[in-house]
Amino acid sequence: MSDDTLLTMENVNVHFHTRRGVVKAVRDLSLHIKKGETLALVGESGCGKSVTAHTINQLIPMPPGVIESGSVIFRDRDLLKLPEKEIRKLRGTQISMIFQEPMTSLNPVFKIGEQLADVFLTHQKMTKKEAHAKAVELLDLVKIPSPEKRAHDYPHQLSGGMRQRVMIAMALASPEPGLMIADEPTTALDVTIQAQILDLLTDLKDKVDMSILLITHDMGVVAETADRVVVMYAGRKVEEGTVYQIFDNPSHPYTLGLLNSLPSNEKYADHSRLEAIPGNVPDLLTLGDGCPFANRCSWADEACEKSFPGITELDEGHSIWCHKSEEVKNRSVR
Amino acid sequence: MSESLMEVKDLKKYYRISSREGNAKQTLKAVDGVSFDIKKGEILGIVGESGCGKSTLGKTVLRLHEKTEGEVLYGGRDLFSLDHKEMVDLRKSIQMVFQDPFSSLNPRKKVGSLISQPLRIHKAGTPAEIAEKVDSIMEEVGINPMYKNRFPHQFSGGQRQRIGIARALTLNPEFVVCDEAVSALDVSVQAQILNLLQDLREKHDLTYMFIAHDLAVVEYISTRIVVMYLGKIIEMADKDELVKNHTHPYTKALFNAFPLTDPHKRDQKEKIVMGDVPSPINPPTGCHFHPRCPYAKDICKQQYPPLKEVSPGHMSACWLNE
Numbered sequence A: 001m002s003d004d005t006l007l008t009m010e011n012v013n014v015h016f017h018t019r020r021g022v023v024k025a026v027r028d029l030s031l032h033i034k035k036g037e038t039l040a041l042v043g044e045s046g047c048g049k050s051v052t053a054h055t056i057n058q059l060i061p062m063p064p065g066v067i068e069s070g071s072v073i074f075r076d077r078d079l080l081k082l083p084e085k086e087i088r089k090l091r092g093t094q095i096s097m098i099f100q101e102p103m104t105s106l107n108p109v110f111k112i113g114e115q116l117a118d119v120f121l122t123h124q125k126m127t128k129k130e131a132h133a134k135a136v137e138l139l140d141l142v143k144i145p146s147p148e149k150r151a152h153d154y155p156h157q158l159s160g161g162m163r164q165r166v167m168i169a170m171a172l173a174s175p176e177p178g179l180m181i182a183d184e185p186t187t188a189l190d191v192t193i194q195a196q197i198l199d200l201l202t203d204l205k206d207k208v209d210m211s212i213l214l215i216t217h218d219m220g221v222v223a224e225t226a227d228r229v230v231v232m233y234a235g236r237k238v239e240e241g242t243v244y245q246i247f248d249n250p251s252h253p254y255t256l257g258l259l260n261s262l263p264s265n266e267k268y269a270d271h272s273r274l275e276a277i278p279g280n281v282p283d284l285l286t287l288g289d290g291c292p293f294a295n296r297c298s299w300a301d302e303a304c305e306k307s308f309p310g311i312t313e314l315d316e317g318h319s320i321w322c323h324k325s326e327e328v329k330n331r332s333v334r
Numbered sequence B: 001m002s003e004s005l006m007e008v009k010d011l012k013k014y015y016r017i018s019s020r021e022g023n024a025k026q027t028l029k030a031v032d033g034v035s036f037d038i039k040k041g042e043i044l045g046i047v048g049e050s051g052c053g054k055s056t057l058g059k060t061v062l063r064l065h066e067k068t069e070g071e072v073l074y075g076g077r078d079l080f081s082l083d084h085k086e087m088v089d090l091r092k093s094i095q096m097v098f099q100d101p102f103s104s105l106n107p108r109k110k111v112g113s114l115i116s117q118p119l120r121i122h123k124a125g126t127p128a129e130i131a132e133k134v135d136s137i138m139e140e141v142g143i144n145p146m147y148k149n150r151f152p153h154q155f156s157g158g159q160r161q162r163i164g165i166a167r168a169l170t171l172n173p174e175f176v177v178c179d180e181a182v183s184a185l186d187v188s189v190q191a192q193i194l195n196l197l198q199d200l201r202e203k204h205d206l207t208y209m210f211i212a213h214d215l216a217v218v219e220y221i222s223t224r225i226v227v228m229y230l231g232k233i234i235e236m237a238d239k240d241e242l243v244k245n246h247t248h249p250y251t252k253a254l255f256n257a258f259p260l261t262d263p264h265k266r267d268q269k270e271k272i273v274m275g276d277v278p279s280p281i282n283p284p285t286g287c288h289f290h291p292r293c294p295y296a297k298d299i300c301k302q303q304y305p306p307l308k309e310v311s312p313g314h315m316s317a318c319w320l321n322e
Helices: A049-056 A084-093 A112-123 A128-141 A160-172 A191-208 A219-225 A243-248 A253-261 A302-306 A325-329 B054-061 B084-091 B111-121 B127-141 B145-149 B157-169 B187-204 B215-221 B239-245 B249-257 B298-302
Strands: A005-018 A021-034 A038-042 A065-074 A095-098 A179-183 A211-216 A228-233 A236-242 A311-315 A318-321 B004-018 B025-039 B043-047 B069-074 B094-097 B175-179 B207-212 B224-229 B232-238 B308-311 B314-316
Touching: A005 A049, A021 A038, A021 A049, A021 A211, A021 A228, A021 A236, A038 A049, A038 A191, A038 A219, A049 A065, A049 A179, A049 A211, A084 A095, A084 A112, A095 A160, A112 A128, A112 A160, A128 A160, A160 A179, A160 A191, A191 A211, A191 A219, A191 B249, A211 A219, A219 A243, A228 A243, A228 A253, A236 A243, A236 A253, A253 B187, A311 A325, B004 B054, B025 B054, B025 B069, B025 B207, B025 B232, B043 B054, B043 B215, B054 B175, B054 B207, B084 B094, B094 B157, B111 B127, B111 B145, B111 B157, B127 B145, B127 B157, B127 B187, B157 B187, B187 B207, B187 B215, B207 B215, B224 B239, B224 B249, B232 B239, B232 B249, B239 B314
Parallel strands: A038 A211, A038 A228, A095 A179, A179 A211, B043 B207, B043 B224, B094 B175, B175 B207
Antiparallel strands: A005 A021, A005 A065, A228 A236, A236 A318, A311 A318, B004 B025, B004 B069, B224 B232, B232 B314, B308 B314
């Protein structure tokens, strides 16, 4: 592990024991986040991206969830082995999280200034007055106009975009922010507001020297904000690389299919039919040990059904997990 | 392509709502004087952010909502002048596909029964004919007719949307409003449904009004695009013209804010528009966009700009066009 690594996740398996059987939500997942980078975890519903995020800060409901195996090393400590008390401390200070719907994460009966000040009062020694001043300072940092006045607003008095800014401010209310986990932070927002929030996140990342784990289904959001990308499908990591490697040379059949499904792809400028991925995401309950994408993949054969492939390194930092990597490579690039 | 299927004239849909404080009623102008026509065979995309009135517009042109003012002419007749029986009759040819395939299907009804419901209501054939029609339409939208005894929860989101589309198509409509029909779906499934909608249009000679907030989807599927902001049309033109030569600052902001799937272009963007979409209850005076517009002049704060033709077939409502 090099010095510039903030977090390393290794061989993590997360299962959910439901009445209908065991759902293997995350399988054998390893990834790392470097200091100061934005790592995007991208995939469609049920791919395990949110479960991965919740594993990091121990928000998996147990039961039914079980982290079967693996380790998550953050600043030299294995988060999976820390007692609840220590984790709570970390959550407020070094690992923060913002969610898709800020209204459900904010307490509707307290003013946003109070809620922000609370973070300081809980985790740092400070008087109420100092905490309030800090809160206003943060509201200003996330570019909320007239922050002194806004601090006295209740969450419902703010727009969706403003609420998300408050959540971001809360995530920054720490003396040593390390990692911000942003789980679909702009999915509920209008596109002009989304652009503002993404801009703000990129801006802040440089200002306060933190890393962002961005969880999203939107390839556009990835292209605009990520430094590196991990593509997930049905609980597995299938491709990993820098944002340029992923978009310039997508190499896993699923990543290819995902990019080809986008109506904004230049190849559809002539209004031609979309190259959709056939079929549906598999049911995690009945999924075997083979490549989960095999039943939708045009390159797949028996080997793919039988076992999950090992790593194929294509370039420095660019890898795929695919039995058919040679065949896929020899197709014409888009 | 030139024949008008539907003409919307100065359509208004207002809601009276109680205000937060006290009993005074306020007016929400969801659709505020909108005029356009839909030509036979085209796909008219309606795009805008939340609160712009696009969904209300979609429902009002089908008379799922009563109008406040204005006319919707369909085949030369004003929809709002029809009596109940005439309206029921007309509903066979104007249909809607909804956004959420999870809440728009009755969870207690089997899929076969859900799809045959429109046929039974309109008494379109004997039970045997109806059963045959259900099979063929299921086949057409890509659901195995074997599954007609299953319930909606046994299908995935994409399959449910196919069922929603099947329901809209059983009566052989000529005009279908698709209200955020692919917004709830994963990208890979969304592409399947967009393809299906296009195939069905060709096969059945359909005309679509396609409402969505996702510019990429609207740009891909539409032949003509209407951009709305706070209840009004601010720009409309043929797809290619609008994409290449949009003139309204809000349309520019929308295109500019839309994330491109090319990381090499991320630093080439113009400055993004700041501020929030204002409340449609008390929209800003003059041009509703002026508080966020980087080019706003004095007149923009006072008077709403007229929707004017800037080039053939391309309308834009902005004082900068003057």
